[in-house]
Amino acid sequence: MNKEFNTHPHRRYNILTGEWVLVSPHRTKRPWQGKLEKVAEEKRPSYDADCFLCPGNVRANGEKNPDYKTPFTFRNDFSALLPKGPKGAVNEGLLKAESETGICRVVCFAPDHSLTLPLMRVPDIVRVIQKWKEEYEDLGSMEDINYVQIFENKGDLMGCSNPHPHGQIWSQLSVPVEVQKKSAHQKTYWKKNNRSLLGDYLKQELELKERLVLENEHFVALVPYWAVWPYETLIASKRHLQHIGQLNSEEEHAYAEILKKLSIKYDNLFQTSFPYSSGIHQSPTDGKNYPEWHFHMSFYPPLLRSKTVKKFMVGYEMFAGPQRDITAEQAAETLRDLPDVHYTEW
Amino acid sequence: MNKEFNTHPHRRYNILTGEWVLVSPHRTKRPWQGKLEKVAEEKRPSYDADCFLCPGNVRANGEKNPDYKTPFTFRNDFSALLPKGPKGAVNEGLLKAESETGICRVVCFAPDHSLTLPLMRVPDIVRVIQKWKEEYEDLGSMEDINYVQIFENKGDLMGCSNPHPHGQIWSQLSVPVEVQKKSAHQKTYWKKNNRSLLGDYLKQELELKERLVLENEHFVALVPYWAVWPYETLIASKRHLQHIGQLNSEEEHAYAEILKKLSIKYDNLFQTSFPYSSGIHQSPTDGKNYPEWHFHMSFYPPLLRSKTVKKFMVGYEMFAGPQRDITAEQAAETLRDLPDVHYTEW
Numbered sequence: 029m030n031k032e033f034n035t036h037p038h039r040r041y042n043i044l045t046g047e048w049v050l051v052s053p054h055r056t057k058r059p060w061q062g063k064l065e066k067v068a069e070e071k072r073p074s075y076d077a078d079c080f081l082c083p084g085n086v087r088a089n090g091e092k093n094p095d096y097k098t099p100f101t102f103r104n105d106f107s108a109l110l111p112k113g114p115k116g117a118v119n120e121g122l123l124k125a126e127s128e129t130g131i132c133r134v135v136c137f138a139p140d141h142s143l144t145l146p147l148m149r150v151p152d153i154v155r156v157i158q159k160w161k162e163e164y165e166d167l168g169s170m171e172d173i174n175y176v177q178i179f180e181n182k183g184d185l186m187g188c189s190n191p192h193p194h195g196q197i198w199s200q201l202s203v204p205v206e207v208q209k210k211s212a213h214q215k216t217y218w219k220k221n222n223r224s225l226l227g228d229y230l231k232q233e234l235e236l237k238e239r240l241v242l243e244n245e246h247f248v249a250l251v252p253y254w255a256v257w258p259y260e261t262l263i264a265s266k267r268h269l270q271h272i273g274q275l276n277s278e279e280e281h282a283y284a285e286i287l288k289k290l291s292i293k294y295d296n297l298f299q300t301s302f303p304y305s306s307g308i309h310q311s312p313t314d315g316k317n318y319p320e321w322h323f324h325m326s327f328y329p330p331l332l333r334s335k336t337v338k339k340f341m342v343g344y345e346m347f348a349g350p351q352r353d354i355t356a357e358q359a360a361e362t363l364r365d366l367p368d369v370h371y372t373e374w
Numbered sequence: 375m376n377k378e379f380n381t382h383p384h385r386r387y388n389i390l391t392g393e394w395v396l397v398s399p400h401r402t403k404r405p406w407q408g409k410l411e412k413v414a415e416e417k418r419p420s421y422d423a424d425c426f427l428c429p430g431n432v433r434a435n436g437e438k439n440p441d442y443k444t445p446f447t448f449r450n451d452f453s454a455l456l457p458k459g460p461k462g463a464v465n466e467g468l469l470k471a472e473s474e475t476g477i478c479r480v481v482c483f484a485p486d487h488s489l490t491l492p493l494m495r496v497p498d499i500v501r502v503i504q505k506w507k508e509e510y511e512d513l514g515s516m517e518d519i520n521y522v523q524i525f526e527n528k529g530d531l532m533g534c535s536n537p538h539p540h541g542q543i544w545s546q547l548s549v550p551v552e553v554q555k556k557s558a559h560q561k562t563y564w565k566k567n568n569r570s571l572l573g574d575y576l577k578q579e580l581e582l583k584e585r586l587v588l589e590n591e592h593f594v595a596l597v598p599y600w601a602v603w604p605y606e607t608l609i610a611s612k613r614h615l616q617h618i619g620q621l622n623s624e625e626e627h628a629y630a631e632i633l634k635k636l637s638i639k640y641d642n643l644f645q646t647s648f649p650y651s652s653g654i655h656q657s658p659t660d661g662k663n664y665p666e667w668h669f670h671m672s673f674y675p676p677l678l679r680s681k682t683v684k685k686f687m688v689g690y691e692m693f694a695g696p697q698r699d700i701t702a703e704q705a706a707e708t709l710r711d712l713p714d715v716h717y718t719e720w
C-alpha cells in the first residue's frame with residue numbers, strides 16, 4: 029500500500045458498493061468534549077420475568093413463548109412489513125411509490141437471558157447458524173419473498189430494546205438498495221473475470237495480512253480496506269458460496285467459531301458488552317441465478333475511543349459521505365492483538 | 375395519492391438520489407422499551423469562559439478568537455481534510471484509494487453563546503446566510519476545491535461537542551458520493567425535460583399542499599415525499615438557482631425567515647432545543663456548468679416520539695435501506711399545525 033495513506037487524508041473505494049469513504053488518519057488526536065454514552069453494566073439474570081423473549085413468558089400481543097431450549101423464531105409482533113397488502117398499488121411520476129409486502133421474524137439465540145454471542149458455547153452458536161439457514165430457506169422459498177435480511181442489533185446504543193440474545197429477519201418482495209449495489213458490482217466483476225470479486229479480494233488480504241483479524245480453515249474475519257465504522261469487520265467464507273443455505277456442517281462450525289472469537293475480541297476492546305449491528309449479505313431469493321454473489325457478514329459497531337465515546341455519522345457523513353479517523357490497518361492491528369479469552373474470565 | 379399508502383407498508387422513491395425508503399404507517403403503535411436519551415435543558419449564559427467559540431476566548435490550538443459581533447469563520451483546528459498532501463497518490467485494483475485534500479472551516483453564527491437559529495433575529499440569520507455565500511464563493515473559487523459542503527450538527531445527540539451556535543464547512547477536491555447521486559438524477563431529468571427536477575417537484579407539492587410546512591414568496595419548506603428521518607424537511611428556493619451564491623438580497627431575507635420559522639416549529643414539537651443535522655446541497659465548484667442543479671437545504675432530525683426517544687438507523691437500515699413509521703404527510707401536518715412562536719415565549 030502507498031505508505032502516504034497511513035498519515036495523510038485520502039479516500040478509499042468500496043469495491044462492493046462503488047462508494048467512497050474519507051479517511052483522516054492524522055485526526056486521531058482530536059479531543060472529545062461531546063456526548064458520553066451511559067453504559068448499563070449490571071449482570072443480567074438467566075431468566076427475567078419481564079422479558080418478552082424469555083421461555084414461557086407472555087409477549088406484548090398476548091402470545092406465550094414455548095419453553096424453548098434451542099434457538100426459537102416467531103413472527104415480529106410489530107412487523108414493519110406485513111405479508112398481505114394491496115397488491116401492486118403504485119404511484120407514478122415525481123411522487124413514485126409502490127406497495128411492499130414481507131415477513132418480519134425474531135430469532136431468540138438462546139433461552140438464557142444473560143447470554144450474548146461471545147458468551148455462548150460454539151455448539152450453541154452452530155444452532156443459531158442452522159436456524160438462520162432454515163429461515164433463509166423457508167422464507168426464501170415463498171413466492172413473494174425476494175430478499176431475506178438477517179441482522180442483529182446489539183445494545184441499547186443500537187436501538188435494541190431488549191437485552192435477551194436475539195436477532196431479526198426482515199424478508200420482502202423487493203430487493204433492498206444496499207443489496208442491489210452489491211449485486212451490481214459483484215456482477216460486473218463476475219462477467220469480466222468469471223471469478224468472485226470478494227473471493228479475489230480475500231486472496232489478496234490473506235497474503236497482505238495487515239487487515240486480517242481472524243482466520244480459520246473456512247472463514248476469514250478482517251477490517252475491510254473501505255471500512256466506514258471505526259472497528260467495522262467483515263466475515264466471509266473462503267469457499268465461494270452464494271448464500272448461507274450452502275454451508276456444510278464443517279463450515280457451520282468454522283463460522284460459529286469465528287463469530288465467537290470475533291465477538292470476544294469486540295467485548296475485550298473496551299471491556300464492555302460491545303454494541304453493534306451485524307447483518308448477512310447474500311443472494312436474493314427471487315428464483316434467478318446469482319453466481320456472482322459471495323456470502324458475507326458485516327459488523328458495524330459505533331464505538332470509537334472507549335465504551336462511552338462513539339463515532340457520530342452526522343452532518344458531513346449524511347450530506348456528503350462517510351468519514352473515519354483511525355485507518356482500517358490500525359483497527360485491524362488493535363483487534364488482532366486483543367486476547368481470545370473474554371475479559372470477564374481474565 | 376393512492377390512499378392505500380396511508381395505512382399499508384410501501385416504498386417511496388427519492389427522485390434526487392434514486393434510492394427507496396420503506397414506509398410502515400401501521401407501525402406507529404409499537405411500544406418503546408429501549409434507550410431514553412438524556413436531555414440537557416440548562417439555560418446557557420451569553421458568554422462562557424470555557425467555550426472555544428466565544429469571542430475573545432483562546433481555542434484548543436492556542437489561537438485567540440477576535441471580539442466578533444457578526445458571524446465569524448476560522449479554519450477547523452482538527453480538520454478532517456488538509457489543504458496540502460501528497461498530490462495524486464493512488465492505489466489501484468481491489469484496494470483502490472486516492473489522496474484527498476481540502477479545507478475545513480467553522481462558522482460561528484453569533485457571538486452570544488446562549489443562542490440557536492430559532493432564537494436569533496432574522497437580520498442576524500441573514501448575516502449567517504451571507505457568510506455561507508461568502509465562504510461558498512471563496513472556497514469554491516480555489517483551484518483544488520470542487521465541492522463545498524455547508525452543514526450544521528446541532529445538539530449532543532448529533533455529535534456536536536459545543537453548544538455555541540455554529541456550523542461547519544468541509545470543502546474538498548473530489549465531489550462526495552451523496553452529491554454525485556443528486557447530480558446524476560437532476561441531470562437526467564434536465565436533459566430530458568430542460569426543466570429543474572426539484573422545480574417541477576415543488577410545483578406539484580405547492581398544489582397538493584399535504585406535505586407543505588411553510589411557504590413564503592421565495593422559499594418552500596416541506597417534508598419530502600421520500601423523507602427518511604421522522605421529521606425530515608427540505609427547504610428549496612422557488613427560483614431555479616444552482617447555488618447559494620446566486621441568492622439576491624430579497625431571497626436572503628426570505629431564506630432567513632423560513633429558517634427561523636422552521637427551526638421554531640422544530641423546537642416546539644417536543645418543547646426542547648431540537649437536535650438535527652442540516653446541510654446545503656448545491657452545484658459543485660469544479661468550474662463546469664451545472665444548469666440542472668437546484669439549490670436546497672435538508673434537515674435530518676433524529677427525534678421520533680418525544681425529546682428522549684429517537685429513531686435508530688441501525689440493523690435493517692444499515693444492511694438493507696432506510697425505514698420509517700409515520701408517513702411524510704403525518705409529519706408535515708404535525709409540523710404545520712405547530713405555533714410559529716417559540717415555546718419559551720408561550
Ligand SMILES: O=P(O)(O)O[C@H]1O[C@H](CO)[C@@H](O)[C@H](O)[C@H]1O
Binds near residue numbers: 340343344351534
Ligand atoms: O467536527 P466535530 O463537531 O468535532 O464532529 C462531528 O461532526 C463531524 C462532521 O459531521 C463528524 O465527522 C463527527 O463524527 C462528529 O462528532
Ligand SMILES: O=P(O)(O)O[C@H]1O[C@H](CO)[C@@H](O)[C@H](O)[C@H]1O
Binds near residue numbers: 697
Ligand atoms: O425492531 P426493533 O428492535 O424494535 O427496532 C430497532 O431495529 C429496527 C430494524 O433495524 C429499526 O427500524 C428500529 O429503528 C430500531 O429501533
